[in-house]
Amino acid sequence: MDDSIQQKIARYESFVNEGLRKDLQDALDARDAIYDQISEYLKLAKDIEVIKDNGLKEMKTQVDLGSNFYVQAKIPDTEYIYVNVGFGFHAQLTLDEALTFIPKKEAYLQKKAEKYTEKAAQIRAHIKIVLEAMAEIMKLNIEPPRRNLDL
Template sequence: MAEEIQQKIARYETFVNEGLRKDLKDALDARDAIYNQISEYLKLAKDIEVIKDNGLTEMKTQVDLGSNFYVQAKIPDTKYIYVNVGFGFHAQLTLDEALTFITKKEAHLQGKAEKYTEKAAQIRAHIKIVLEAMAEIMKLNNTPSPRNLDI
């Protein structure tokens, strides 16, 4: 009987460590990736506001080509910018159109992030339930049964 209980506890531990904790990490990583996207869109919105507030018609900037490799770029006309709209596509938008798009995209991404936060909370709750069940099984296993008590 004790060996059977130990096997059940081992299965629960494996389920928690290899299943639920991995799922929790995946959900939190996905949420963090979405927060990084939101941060990039907010930076872009701030840059657009600077361009509009200062009336810049051309500008020099640094562009990341990837792997933190930057080059200087000259933008001859700031009327239009290219915005990543998803799935690897970029759209040419006016500054006002870009701000409108960013606002909508941010709201959409916030909704996705909230879903991952809810999923993570559910997984945490499942982990807690399984751990409490394991503790209860172990507690019951250590408690002597009534027929073994000396009166």
């Protein structure tokens, strides 16, 4: 294989490994973070149902302060809760308002996750195309030149 072909293949490999695979990992990580948010909202909805079903007016719980460091907390009044509505804002909602908000937020996040899934599929397709192009270049370079034997 001549040097120019080897250089082209090396550039394609670099593009796949340093560009496309990193983009693919970023898209998958972003999608997984959204799935984690969806999971948190579903857990919140379940917790609200438990509060409502048991008629809890106050309760004790554990709160994660970060890095899996938990402290006990006493909630003196469960009539209102603060829900992360996005962009760093938290809204004070009644339990019923929160139960109305959560499915809407979940649907929004699900659409967002689907976009990242589509982006990941596109990146995978691009990777496949580049790898097939590399294989074709190597195949063309390895085959001996054909001679015209028409007499």
